[in-house]
Amino acid sequence: MDAERRTEHDDKGRWIDPAGGISGGEFAWSQGPPAAEAAIRVENLTAAYGDNVILRDVSFEVTRGEVVVIAGGSGCGKSTLLKHMIGLHPLAGGRVEINGVDIAAAGDRELSLTRQGFGVLFQSGALFGSLTLLENITLPLNDFTSLSPRAANLVARAKLAMVGLAGYENHLPSELSGGMQKRAGLARAMALDPAILFFDEPSAGLDPITAAELDRLIIRINQAMGTTMVIVTHELASIYNIAHRVVMLDKSVLGIIAQGPPKELRDTSSDPRVADFFHRRPSQKQA
């Protein structure tokens, strides 16, 4: 990765690539959201499946360039929060603003443009099984940019190289290990140079060393490109490695019980649920 790449954003929050390469902004926010320090604002978000309320009145912000980890016990609503933040499910209440766009109020076109400004990596990696890695990554470039086939091919190759998969362009996803599939998914999520990346359990199912490599890749991307990241994980080692800040959810309150830098939460929180999580202690209920 080019360490010289600057991590600047223009007044519309779009990432500026000094080399003149593609940037999320060229096609992501042609309407232009107002300049904002916060890349993401979640205000009083309520999420429910039918009558079953999972999260109530959840509010937090993610600053541009920040890596925020959403943590908490199984079933507390981490994936639910992520899916509602990116507009996969309609909100039962509150609002989510991404790069200045209220995603619930946005029209189809504005929503589609906003979505192009962020990348999403779910646990499955979301690659098309019948397409090669190169084809998988070229797809969004063909769909959303006016790059020539040759340029799209070059960009896709560069993305694969960035995640350490140069030489695997013509492989099918099924021909890769789990860690390689995760990295290919990351390359695809980054195809359009999004200013924001959302991950759900990026290191689930990986061995500790592969997981640590993925953490390093995440940190490199954040530092080199200033990419804002929202990452759901309960892997403590990952949390200490990658998180600038942790937003911790708990089922008992249908929302946030703590937020702050991970080591600070570990060392200073007086909430036993938070301390138990950071010290890997079974909770009172489970004990």
Ligand SMILES: Nc1ncnc2c1ncn2[C@@H]1O[C@H](COP(=O)(O)OP(=O)(O)OP(=O)(O)O)[C@@H](O)[C@H]1O
């Ligand atoms: N599509 C859905 N329809 C109905 N209920 C759902 C749906 N998705 C999740 N839930 C419920 O919402 C609650 C929170 O689930 P969610 O997947 O958000 O938890 P999580 O914190 O991501 O857990 P894990 O760490 O196990 O992935 C659970 O009780 C789950 O059964």
Ligand SMILES: [Mg+2]
């Ligand atoms: Mg989940």
